[in-house]
Amino acid sequence: MLREYQHIAQEVSEAISAALQIETEIVDDTMTIIAGTGKYKARINMKEENGEIEAGYLYGRVLQTRQSYFVEDAPSDLSYDPSVLQGETEELAELCTPIHYNGKVIGVIGLIAFNEKQRRTLVNNRLPYLTFVQRMSDLLAGKIAEQTAIRNWEKTYMQLETVIESIHEGIIAIDEHGVITTINDTAEKLIQLDKGSLIGTPIDRIWSDTPMLQVLQSGKGYIEQEELYRLGHHEMHFIVTARPIRSNGEVIGVVASFRRMADMRRLAYMLTNEHKDLNFSQILGKSRSLSLIIRQAQQVARGTSNILITGESGTGKGMLAAAIHSSSSRSTGPLIIVNCGAIPEALLESELFGYAGGAFTGAKREGKAGKFELADGGTIFLDEIGDLPLHLQVKLLHVLQSKQVERVGSNKVVNINIRVISATNKNLEEMVRNKEFREDLYFRLNVIPLHMPALRERKEDIPLLMDYFLAKYRETFDHPLLDFTPQVKQLFIQYPWPGNVRELENAIEYAVNMETSEYIGTDSVPLRIRNQNGPEPEEQSDVGTQLLKEQLKQFEKNILQDMLRRHGRSVEAKRTIAEALGVGLATLYRKLEEHRISHS
Structure with missing residues (x-):
């Protein structure tokens, strides 16, 4: 703490020395000399008592006991300072007192006599000198507190400035007289006037009849109120939130945040x-x-x-x-x-x-x-x-x-x-x-x-749309569908689709829900598609026969694939499969070729 305010400590030490005509030294709680006069000025930033606080010497005792001490005969006092005992310094007597700050001892102020005259003066005036040094200690602590408060205030102010400038909304504040005191960069851009001309200007000169002035009178703020202003040819359409600034129960100003109405609409659209x-x-x-x-x-x-x-x-x-x-x-x-x-x-x-x-x-x-x-x-x-x-x-x-x-x-x-x-x-x-x-x-x-x-005018697009919607709903319903049967594809191409693409999508969603096999057949297609403008009765019979053949063919293929998975693909395995199915080996090979099943 003392090191941060070393210049103030030096001013205090010089003031004490000038008033009492005796050398002064100030050390911090690490035994480092922070300020001093005479010989001590040359030793600033050096350690006293070897920096050993718990060694039992004078400054260490002051820091630990938080009490003042007077040493009348320093050369004879074994607990004074090792440098005196070793003959390195010529200090004869000393009066010292702790520096208290926020309930802690942050250092020591010492008055040191180097000759007999100074020693007698110190001995004869030790009580008034102690009082004086204690007052100087309080003054030093007070100056440190004052400077710390100023530094903290500046830090807080800079933090507040940074926060205000980092906000995407416009920020404007007025005092109790309705005069603008604060404005951020965003507000400057939205109002389209520079800060220099805005600060110190009554708010109603730029925002005529602004409700902020009513907040000054009533002390009641408002939230997200739509406000429309015009300044020359510049129209300002804002959403404004205003809150009173209070001190000791009195309204001393108003701060408002605002955004362009167009930006708020765009944000509302994106969110909803x-x-x-x-x-x-x-x-x-x-x-x-x-x-x-x-x-x-x-x-x-x-x-x-x-x-x-x-x-x-x-x-x-x-x-x-x-x-x-x-x-x-x-x-x-x-x-x-x-x-x-x-x-x-x-x-x-x-x-x-x-x-x-x-x-x-x-x-x-x-x-x-x-x-x-x-x-x-x-x-x-x-x-x-x-x-x-x-x-x-x-x-x-x-x-x-x-x-x-x-x-x-x-x-x-x-x-x-x-x-x-x-x-x-x-x-x-x-x-x-x-x-x-x-x-x-x-x-x-x-x-x-x-x-x-219309979809019936672009029939060549129907298969492409069918594949797209099948993939969409196959994934949506986690259905292992593979494709449409040829009959369904033909039905969809022939159907006139009065509801166009929307009806096509609905039909496929319906079919995916209804189908239980790997291929969408006509039974899973909506009835209106099967019946409306469909084939003649004889043709329907042919379609049904063909569909049965397709299903039997697929069933046969599934059986062959399952047998190969279970028994393998060697010649011996194929003989076993042929015997199990009751067919000859040549017939088995022919069936595998018909279904394009790899058997090697």
């Missing part, structure tokens, strides 16, 4: 939604019609124009929209999916456009952002757009034209930066003619039209 991180390679198919659509989609993904995807239900319109988003410059932003046909009409407006606090019975006090706000910086996918009611089509048209959203029950507008991809399985042109869909909205949405072909 499945991120559709799909790419075009995941849309399976090699047919010409599908390949053409994918090439067109890849080309337009780089732009910002609105896209309308048409096609029957289950063709993969949502997958195409997600792939376009993932391949666009907005891929780091959110992809918000809205099924306009699945949300009740009474809730659709507030879901799409959001609402202000207290806009209607049951509304959240702080309000709620709509899907368009959540999609800011990314893409919004409006599925089943043909089901959007006419009165909401007007509001959607306004959003597309102005790039602004006005919440239900609010007169404030929120700027948004979005790309709109919509999809429908309806004929919007016919709906326009029947006055069921606004013509101006149709043209706004249909800037780039893309049409997903």
Whole structure:
């Protein structure tokens, strides 16, 4: 402790020596000379009493007993100091006292006489000198405590500064007069003004009517409140949490943390939604019609124009929209999916456009952002757009034209930066003619039209999709299925698939659940696929006969493989197998060849 404040100890030793006209020495609790005057100044950082605290000499006793000592005749005192006894030093007398700090003895202050005059002065004034040295010891301990407190405060302040600057949120603090006292780098960037101009500025000059001033008056903070400010042309849309700063029960300031609303929306999306991180390679198919659509989609993904995807239900319109988003410059932003046909009409407006606090019975006090706000910086996918009611089509048209959203029950507008991809399985042109869909909205949405072909129009993709879904559900259900029988493959290719890819996937999931053997047969296929548009009765009989033959053939193959595993593949083993099966050896070889079973 004393070594850290050696300059203060030296100042104290010189002050004592100047006042009493006697040499002064200060050692720490390791017997190291920390400060001194006269001869001791030259010995600073050297050891006293050989550094042996428990040897029984003077300074060691002071450190151990925590008491002051007076040695009137040092040369005759065998327990004074070995250097005096050995004639190395000429000390005649000494008065010393411990230095107390935080309940411990951290060192010793000694007054030393080197001549007879100093010795007599020390002897005659030992009590007032002792009092003086004890006061100087307290002063030194006090200075050390003060410097330690300052150092700890500086350390704490630097730690606090580092913590404040490392926080990803903006931090701003005001005093009891509403004047900004602290601001971090993040807040500086969000407000778009430098710290120098912000510190010392009243908060209401940058945030007009901020609730932080109400916290000063009421002493009640608030959590995650949406706040909108404008400073010149700069619009600030934040989520703010503010808390009072108290001292002795009095509110002396407020500290607030805040983030951009757009960042909070993006975070909320990432935490609560499945991120559709799909790419075009995941849309399976090699047919010409599908390949053409994918090439067109890849080309337009780089732009910002609105896209309308048409096609029957289950063709993969949502997958195409997600792939376009993932391949666009907005891929780091959110992809918000809205099924306009699945949300009740009474809730659709507030879901799409959001609402202000207290806009209607049951509304959240702080309000709620709509899907368009959540999609800011990314893409919004409006599925089943043909089901959007006419009165909401007007509001959607306004959003597309102005790039602004006005919440239900609010007169404030929120700027948004979005790309709109919509999809429908309806004929919007016919709906326009029947006055069921606004013509101006149709043209706004249909800037780039893309049409997903039905599965029956790309039959060559069916086997590829069958293999993909079989592998998927085989792994999901841990089922040792190997393949489809030829009859099932033919059934699937011939079936018209009114539900398209979605129906195909459901049929395979059903079959994997129902099948108990290694091959999916027609008995495990949904009845509608077996019966609808299926073969004529005579052909059904042929199919059944063929299926029986296939099953018998597979059963025979399994028996042969099992016999080879049990008996081996030597000539003698094959004779044993032939005898067990009741066939000749030549017949056994022929059967092995027919089933392409290796027997060597």
